Every structure is written in structure tokens, then in C-alpha cells.
Amino acid sequence: MGLIIPRCETEKIKKINTWVILYGRRKTGKTYLIRNFVNPDAYYFITRSRDIFSYNKEIEKLSYNVFFDRIKRELTAEMTIAIDEFQRLPQEFLDFLHFMKNTSKAKLILVGSSLGFALKILSKGSPLLGLIYPIQLKLITPQDITSSLCGIFDDKTCILLSMFIRDPVVLEDLQEDDTLESFLERIIPKLKFTIRSLIGEIFTEEERELTARYEAVIKAVAAGNRKPSNVASFVSEMLNANLKSQDIKKYLKVLTEMGILRKIRMYKRKANYYYIDSPAVDLYYYLDLKTGFSELDVPLRTLLKRAFEKIPFYYEMFVLD
Numbered sequence: 001m002g003l004i005i006p007r008c009e010t011e012k013i014k015k016i017n018t019w020v021i022l023y024g025r026r027k028t029g030k031t032y033l034i035r036n037f038v039n040p041d042a043y044y045f046i047t048r049s050r051d052i053f054s055y056n057k058e059i060e061k062l063s064y065n066v067f068f069d070r071i072k073r074e075l076t077a078e079m080t081i082a083i084d085e086f087q088r089l090p091q092e093f094l095d096f097l098h099f100m101k102n103t104s105k106a107k108l109i110l111v112g113s114s115l116g117f118a119l120k121i122l123s124k125g126s127p128l129l130g131l132i133y134p135i136q137l138k139l140i141t142p143q144d145i146t147s148s149l150c151g152i153f154d155d156k157t158c159i160l161l162s163m164f165i166r167d168p169v170v171l172e173d174l175q176e177d178d179t180l181e182s183f184l185e186r187i188i189p190k191l192k193f194t195i196r197s198l199i200g201e202i203f204t205e206e207e208r209e210l211t212a213r214y215e216a217v218i219k220a221v222a223a224g225n226r227k228p229s230n231v232a233s234f235v236s237e238m239l240n241a242n243l244k245s246q247d248i249k250k251y252l253k254v255l256t257e258m259g260i261l262r263k264i265r266m267y268k269r270k271a272n273y274y275y276i277d278s279p280a281v282d283l284y285y286y287l288d289l290k291t292g293f294s295e296l297d298v299p300l301r302t303l304l305k306r307a308f309e310k311i312p313f314y315y316e317m318f319v320l321d
Contacts (some may be wrong), residue, residue, distance in 0.1 A: 082106050097127070219288070279317075
């Protein structure tokens with residue numbers, strides 16, 4: 001459909017005069033936002049193998065020394081510079097940025113998919129602590145997604161579709177004549193390939209292993225277990241282990257920090273309520289739990305019936321957000 005969703009974070013980035021770190025889990029639209037809405041004067045992307053590409057008038061592959069010399073020069077000019085997946089650069093680069101901050105005339109935007117690394121940058125002992133403004137990019141806000149869809153779909157369809165396509169992972173699958181059912185018919189077969197790959201990428205970026213216990217915790221939450229004690233019981237039965245709430249809390253904490261889960265403080269209680277942030281991710285794990293569709297050929301009508309069981313919950317979380 002080629003739908004372009006203006007995002008509220010864009011104006012926030014533009015209005016801030018100091019350096020910015022834009023962070024969030026994989027596939028939330030960070031790169032798209034920077035390159036298409038912020039339009040920096042210089043844009044660099046760092047690959048997992050630490051290759052450095054400059055995407056300006058033309059694509060260039062740079063050595064680290066050439067990149068370093070160019071950044072050193074550009075930081076003294078009045079321009080906007082974006083470095084995407086900056087966490088893949090060596091530690092010495094952060095020390096260099098600390099040294100350059102007071103003399104820099106440029107606006108620097110650091111973009112990262114590792115939430116753990118981003119939080120480390122903002123914590124005690126970091127060379128950039130207090131020098132950089134943090135902005136976390138999560139799913140597209142309900143306000144941004146509905147305002148973009150309201151002129152295309154009727155009100156009910158707009159809300160129902162918005163619950164899912166606020167995750168950029170499935171946004172490109174939307175068509176102008178879609179209903180919720182036709183949209184789900186199209187994306188459900190794709191989820192078995194895209195979501196597991198996405199979760200694997202998130203764990204890779206955080207330098208962690210996607211173990212059976214982590215996946216069991218995610219499935220437990222997708223099944224409707226919101227409290228650590230309930231998650232522990234579910235995972236214990238699934239993995240034939242004897243786990244308690246304290247054993248599970250560290251997994252919930254890591255998954256929350258990665259942006260896979262979200263937690264809500266329960267009203268007037270010192271307890272947290274957990275749910276999967278993205279309905280697309282949640283739906284994949286729920287369908288796999290109920291039908292085994294990641295490995296089995298399950299009729300689409302069966303999958304759709306199961307999917308519609310979760311719609312009231314997704315609507316509740318959408319309104320809450």
C-alpha cells in the first residue's frame with residue numbers, strides 16, 4: 001500500500017538542540033524515521049560485521065579510519081549527523097564523542113537497536129552520561145496510526161487494523177480494501193517466518209541466546225499469564241521444571257528491557273502485569289501454543305478463529321496505550 005505514517009517522535013528529535021540517542025528494539029522504524037523524516041546531512045550505518053556505509057549522495061563503504069576522520073571534521077560544522085547501529089562501534093569511539101562534545105557545532109543522532117547498550121550509555125560511568133538526550137522509539141502511537149488511517153477506512157476498521165499495523169513489521173502488508181479478517185488472512189501465514197526471525201535478531205543484537213526458557217516465558221505471557229507466579233507455573237509445566245516467581249522475574253526483566261514485553265504496575269499493589277508489546281508477536285506465539293502452526297500445516301480458518309479470540313485483549317491494550 002505504501003502508507004507513510006508521520007510519527008510524533010520526528011518533531012521531538014528536530015526540536016531538541018543537543019545530541020540525541022534514538023533507541024528501540026529491531027524493526028520499530030528507527031532507520032526509516034531518520035532517513036525519511038529527519039533527513040540528516042550525513043548518515044552512516046554500521047553493520048554487524050562492523051562494516052561502515054555512508055548513505056549520502058551516493059553509497060560509500062568506509063574504513064574505520066576514514067569514517068573517524070570524516071566524523072571528526074563534520075562534528076565541527078553546523079550540520080545534522082546520524083550514526084545508525086552505533087553500538088557496533090568500538091568503545092574508544094564513545095570516548096572520542098565525549099571529548100568532542102564541548103567543541104561540536106553539529107547535532108549528532110545516535111541510533112541503536114540494543115536497548116541494553118542504550119541504557120548502559122545513559123547510566124553511571126558512561127562517557128556520554130548527561131551529554132545526550134534519550135528518545136525511545138516503540139510501536140507507532142495509537143494517535144499517529146489512527147490519524148493516518150482514518151481517511152482511508154471507516155472508524156471501526158481503522159481501530160481494528162491499527163492495533164496490528166502500529167508494528168512496522170506488518171505495516172507493509174496493509175491494503176486499501178482490507179478488513180480485519182482479510183488482513184489477518186494475509187499476515188498469519190507470514191508470521192511463522194517473520195516473527196521468530198525478528199525475535200532471534202533482537203536476541204542477537206543484545207548478545208543473548210534465545211533459549212527454550214525464554215521462549216517458554218514468552219508463550220506463557222501470550223497464553224494470558226500476566227503475573228510472575230502464573231508465568232512460573234506455566235513454564236514449569238511446559239519444561240518439566242520446578243520454577244518459582246523469583247526464578248522467572250529475571251527473564252521477565254530481560255524481555256522487558258529488550259522491548260518484547262511491557263509491564264504495567266497494578267493499581268494500589270506492588271505487583272507488575274506483563275504483556276507482549278506487539279499484537280503481531282503475541283498472535284504468533286498464541287497461535288503456535290494453541291495449534292503448533294509454526295511446524296504444522298494448520299487450516300487458515302482454524303487459525304483465524306483462534307486469532308479472533310485475542311481481539312478483545314488487543315483492543316483493551318490499544319485503548320490503554
